[in-house]
Amino acid sequence: xxxxxxxxxxxxxxxxxxxxxxxxxxxxxxxxxxxxxxxxxxxxxxxxxxxxxxxxxxxxxxxxxxxxxxxxxxxxxxxxxxxxxxxxxxxxxxxxxxxxxxxxxxxxxxxxxxxxxxxxxxxxxxxxxxxxxxxxxxxxxxxxxxxxxxxxxxxxxxxxxxxxxxxxxxxxxxxxxxxxxxxxxxxxxxxxxxxxxxxxxxxxxxxxxxxxxxxxxxxxxxxxxxxxxxxxxxxxxxxxxxxxxxxxxxxxxxxxxxxxxxxxxxxxxxxxxxxxxxxxxxxxxxxxxxxxxxxxxxxxxxxxxxxxxxxxxxxxxxxxxxxxxxxxxxxxxxxxxxxxxxxxxxxxxxxxxxxxxxxxxxxxxxxxxxxxxxxxxxxxxxxxxxxxxxxxxxxxxxxxxxxxxxxxxxxxxxxxxxxxxxxxxxxxxxxxxxxxxxxxxxxxxxxxxxxxxxxxxxxxxxxxxxxxx
Amino acid sequence: xxxxxxxxxxxxxxxxxxxxxxxxxxxxxxxxxxxxxxxxxxxxxxxxxxxxxxxxxxxxxxxxxxxxxxxxxxxxxxxxxxxxxxxxxxxxxxxxxxxxxxxxxxxxxxxxxxxxxxxxxxxxxxxxxxxxxxxxxxxxxxxxxxxxxxxxxxxxxxxxxxxxxxxxxxxxxxxxxxxxxxxxxxxxxxxxxxxxxxxxxxxxx
Ligand code: SF4
Numbered sequence: 001x002x003x004x005x006x007x008x009x010x011x012x013x014x015x016x017x018x019x020x021x022x023x024x025x026x027x028x029x030x031x032x033x034x035x036x037x038x039x040x041x042x043x044x045x046x047x048x049x050x051x052x053x054x055x056x057x058x059x060x061x062x063x064x065x066x067x068x069x070x071x072x073x074x075x076x077x078x079x080x081x082x083x084x085x086x087x088x089x090x091x092x093x094x095x096x097x098x099x100x101x102x103x104x105x106x107x108x109x110x111x112x113x114x115x116x117x118x119x120x121x122x123x124x125x126x127x128x129x130x131x132x133x134x135x136x137x138x139x140x141x142x143x144x145x146x147x148x149x150x151x152x153x154x155x156x157x158x159x160x161x162x163x164x165x166x167x168x169x170x171x172x173x174x175x176x177x178x179x180x181x182x183x184x185x186x187x188x189x190x191x192x193x194x195x196x197x198x199x200x201x202x203x204x205x206x207x208x209x210x211x212x213x214x215x216x217x218x219x220x221x222x223x224x225x226x227x228x229x230x231x232x233x234x235x236x237x238x239x240x241x242x243x244x245x246x247x248x249x250x251x252x253x254x255x256x257x258x259x260x261x262x263x264x265x266x267x268x269x270x271x272x273x274x275x276x277x278x279x280x281x282x283x284x285x286x287x288x289x290x291x292x293x294x295x296x297x298x299x300x301x302x303x304x305x306x307x308x309x310x311x312x313x314x315x316x317x318x319x320x321x322x323x324x325x326x327x328x329x330x331x332x333x334x335x336x337x338x339x340x341x342x343x344x345x346x347x348x349x350x351x352x353x354x355x356x357x358x359x360x361x362x363x364x365x366x367x368x369x370x371x372x373x374x375x376x377x378x379x380x381x382x383x384x385x386x387x388x389x390x391x392x393x394x395x396x397x398x399x400x401x402x403x404x405x406x407x408x409x410x411x412x413x414x415x416x417x418x419x420x421x422x423x424x425x426x427x428x429x430x431x432x433x434x435x436x437x438x439x440x441x442x443x444x445x446x447x448x449x450x451x452x453x454x455x456x457x458x459x460x461x462x463x464x465x466x467x468x469x
Numbered sequence: 470x471x472x473x474x475x476x477x478x479x480x481x482x483x484x485x486x487x488x489x490x491x492x493x494x495x496x497x498x499x500x501x502x503x504x505x506x507x508x509x510x511x512x513x514x515x516x517x518x519x520x521x522x523x524x525x526x527x528x529x530x531x532x533x534x535x536x537x538x539x540x541x542x543x544x545x546x547x548x549x550x551x552x553x554x555x556x557x558x559x560x561x562x563x564x565x566x567x568x569x570x571x572x573x574x575x576x577x578x579x580x581x582x583x584x585x586x587x588x589x590x591x592x593x594x595x596x597x598x599x600x601x602x603x604x605x606x607x608x609x610x611x612x613x614x615x616x617x618x619x620x621x622x623x624x625x626x627x628x629x630x631x632x633x634x635x636x637x638x639x640x641x642x643x644x645x646x647x648x649x650x651x652x653x654x655x656x657x658x659x660x661x662x663x664x665x666x667x668x669x670x671x672x673x674x
Contacts, residue, residue: 028663159646
């Protein structure tokens with residue numbers, strides 16, 4: 001029977017299926033971060049040990065500081081003792097269990113969803129999980145990857161398995177050529193605006209179509225990353241030459257004869273031509289322009305050329321919620337988004353903290369000056385080092401942007417990297433929820449280039465005006 | 470885990486769609502351990518003003534819904550991050566059931582692990598329950614998990630679907646790690662075959 005990429009990976013990991021449909025799935029690789037201490041505690045309480053430390057990889061990201069008081073970053077940079085303890089606990093728990101751990105002073109440390117692909121831990125055909133909702137990022141390399149809760153993390157640590165009922169499948173085909181200045185971030189924001197924040201609920205999304213094919217592996221990660229913002233369990237892209245070229249030579253990627261063997265297996269993975277999806281969505285790539293969100297759900301995304309929507313013109317049942325959002329965001333119905341004043345800029349996160357993102361932001365910042373506070377937080381120590389080797393840190397510093405160490409930082413308002421109440425931020429992260437970047441923070445989601453454009457103009461600005469795109 | 474069989478409790482209406490886990494429990498409290506308790510910070514920024522005084526308009530602060538054990542919510546409740554603390558905060562506060570037209574997937578999964586029952590009902594039925602609760606006269610809802618029924622104010626009865634496996638674990642209050650470990654032999658055999666088929670996954674020790 002013709003099968004989808006998702007079907008194939010699911011079948012390869014199904015140990016047993018109960019008559020009621022619950023399937024016990026083997027977990028190919030498991031990623032762990034510094035929010036996992038409760039899971040290790042659960043394990044210890046039950047007298048259990050980690051079943052497959054060799055298939056488990058850890059890094060500290062959520063609670064690490066992105067500044068260094070001394071010459072190098074240390075635990076002391078985390079001001080709140082309880083958070084420091086979480087980072088320490090990860091180091092201790094992983095050392096005890098024999099799990100590879102990229103800690104604070106390891107150049108490989110970074111946001112778990114940046115680190116997995118970068119190290120070649122993420123590979124096509126794998127079923128991967130992590131106690132974080134943005135695990136879908138890894139699907140960009142042709143893996144089935146989804147986020148789980150803390151109890152499930154404990155379950156995976158103890159058994160290397162997970163019980164799941166098979167989600168439905170959705171294919172989102174994005175066809176056509178993306179216009180100049182339109183990025184992967186704009187693509188996913190446009191998709192979520194089209195299908196809604198619950199549009200993918202209960203589904204695993206496969207992103208397909210010529211526009212997705214034409215994206216780099218990193219761009220695909222940006223798209224898959226925000227699958228959860230569309231309500232989906234996971235997002236994935238079929239592995240192809242772009243995928244293989246990205247993985248080749250990475251530390252945990254296979255080498256030599258094993259590489260050839262792996263690639264041969266990976267080439268079997270893409271969805272068969274006649275395979276059927278439960279839901280099909282098509283998106284016109286040529287209609288996408290740089291996007292910006294106006295509200296407090298990622299579905300509230302509009303083109304930068306657009307206006308703040310008017311609740312009076314919305315369906316009756318939406319009006320009240322829209323008014324509340326506009327009140328929180330301090331926006332007026334009908335106001336043009338291009339030109340709205342911004343107070344600070346955050347470039348980073350697992351959505352847009354990779355080297356290509358920093359290059360795109362630097363291209364806009366180069367030779368200009370930030371007129372508002374702007375911060376660049378590389379997604380990993382290696383991204384930071386690469387950016388420094390390319391001189392991007394200089395570009396940012398010369399333009400008055402802050403240059404930080406790797407971590408989640410202002411995406412989640414950690415360690416003082418917060419947006420003040422009532423302040424408006426242009427952020428390359430994935431969530432514009434009420435209070436996400438700090439109580440009262442007004443978050444607008446944009447691409448790295450759009451964020452840099454906001455930094456240098458102090459307003460939301462169609463980046464194509466600055467770059468001539 | 471506490472078993473869940475039936476529940477008769479005050480239900481609070483929260484009809485706003487997309488109530489995300491950042492609103493249920495803001496990230497700044499996530500350093501706490503589960504044992505420290507999270508209930509005091511449930512819906513922190515909706516429930517309390519910045520100076521800590523309760524916001525009167527927030528539903529859980531209204532006398533009619535005091536000690537709510539059920540929340541009736543809008544679509545996509547619990548969307549957002551995978552933080553299980555969102556469920557811990559609800560159950561620690563005393564909420565053991567949330568009824569909504571749809572849920573964030575991970576929140577939905579996490580609920581079952583903590584003896585909290587998420588119930589999906591059709592949007593129009595949730596709207597009817599919300600409207601009945603808003604009247605503040607009869608605010609109790611009764612849940613029977615075995616029979617899979619929700620009895621609302623005025624005696625309306627709705628049937629709901631629940632995954633049989635999860636239902637069983639909830640009814641028995643059974644921990645699923647212990648359950649899974651009954652399959653150790655099958656797991657081991659599967660792993661051996663899996664590792665043989667994908668030798669490139671072995672990490673040189
Ligand atoms: S960068 Fe933000 S979204 Fe990504 S893992 Fe960190 S906190 Fe979560």
